[in-house]
Amino acid sequence: MSNKKLTNQYEETIRRLLKKGKLRGRIDAKCVECIYDPYQEGTWRLQVEKCTSPACPLFPVRPLTMKGKTAGKEKAPASDQTERGSS
Numbered sequence: 267m268s269n270k271k272l273t274n275q276y277e278e279t280i281r282r283l284l285k286k287g288k289l290r291g292r293i294d295a296k297c298v299e300c301i302y303d304p305y306q307e308g309t310w311r312l313q314v315e316k317c318t319s320p321a322c323p324l325f326p327v328r329p330l331t332m333k334g335k336t337a338g339k340e341k342a343p344a345s346d347q348t349e350r351g352s353s
C-alpha cells in the first residue's frame with residue numbers, strides 16, 4: 267500500500283470516528299490519533315487495545331475489540347467504582 271493511501275486511511279479513520287458520536291467518537295478518535303499506525307499490523311482498535319499506558323486517563327475507557335470486551339480483563343480501578351453502602 268502506498269504511503270499516501272495509508273496516510274489517507276489514518277486521517278479518514280479519525281474523521282469517521284469523530285462523526286460516530288459525541289463522547290465515544292472523540293475518545294476513539296483520540297486513541298487512534300495517539301497510537302494507530304497503519305504501517306503496523308492490526309486494526310486501529312486492536313492497536314488501541316494493546317496500549318501500554320495505564321496511567322493515561324482514557325485507558326479504562328479506550329475502545330476494545332469484541333474479544334477484549336468479553337474477556338473483561340480491563341476493568342476500571344476500584345477507586346473509580348461507586349460504593350453503594352447500606353444506610
Ligand code: SF4
Binds near residue numbers: 297301318322323326
Ligand atoms: S488510552 Fe492509550 S491509546 Fe488511548 S489516548 Fe491514552 S495512551 Fe493513547
